[in-house]
Amino acid sequence: MKIQLLWLSVIVFSGCITVERPFPEKRIFTLETSDLYVPSEGNHAIHSGVLQVRRFQISPPYSEPEFIYRVGEREVETDFYNVFASSPNLLIQSAVQFWFSEANVFSHVAARESLLQPSHFLEAVVVTIHGDFRNLSAPKAVIEIHFTLNQDVSGVVKLIGSWKLRESISIENDSPQALVDGYSQGLAKILRQLVDEIQKGS
Numbered sequence: 001m002k003i004q005l006l007w008l009s010v011i012v013f014s015g016c017i018t019v020e021r022p023f024p025e026k027r028i029f030t031l032e033t034s035d036l037y038v039p040s041e042g043n044h045a046i047h048s049g050v051l052q053v054r055r056f057q058i059s060p061p062y063s064e065p066e067f068i069y070r071v072g073e074r075e076v077e078t079d080f081y082n083v084f085a086s087s088p089n090l091l092i093q094s095a096v097q098f099w100f101s102e103a104n105v106f107s108h109v110a111a112r113e114s115l116l117q118p119s120h121f122l123e124a125v126v127v128t129i130h131g132d133f134r135n136l137s138a139p140k141a142v143i144e145i146h147f148t149l150n151q152d153v154s155g156v157v158k159l160i161g162s163w164k165l166r167e168s169i170s171i172e173n174d175s176p177q178a179l180v181d182g183y184s185q186g187l188a189k190i191l192r193q194l195v196d197e198i199q200k201g202s
Helices: 002-015 088-103 176-200
Strands: 027-029 047-053 066-070 076-084 106-110 120-132 140-153 156-170
Touching: 027 176, 047 088, 088 106, 088 120, 088 176, 120 156, 140 176, 156 176
Parallel strands: 027 076, 047 106, 047 120, 066 120
Antiparallel strands: 066 076, 120 140, 140 156
């Protein structure tokens, strides 16, 4: 009988115990490519027109701020505690706006609300932006963007060029900071390629 009462006491006492586990701290990141900008060498031809960078689109499931990790051939994971400051397409669009303002490819780079009449329109779809963690001994930051450049010729839209650019940057580890640094490096490489391609066709 004493043994039964002892077990009952243990069960009742155990039921009163609650174990509090602290939630991970939520961290917010942005993409930074301005410090990676390096002016191209030589004198490149400059378009005499005005470029407008239109709102970029993004493929699901990458449209949300939460980081996406590829952990299998058809399996991805979402990280609620490590996120972008806004949707990745808007961060990339802002970086592109800065890059072309500095690259001097066009006479002017107009904001969407500018009164300047654009002659060229740069559009893009962010195909993917994810951490490739299928092999944790060799993690990668992957980013792919499909750009199109159009020109308005007397009210008729003419396709100037279309480029699908992809970078897969090896990173030191699978930490969020290393991943964001990889994204920024990959985006900078993509923008250098894009600027070079447009300059070649100018």
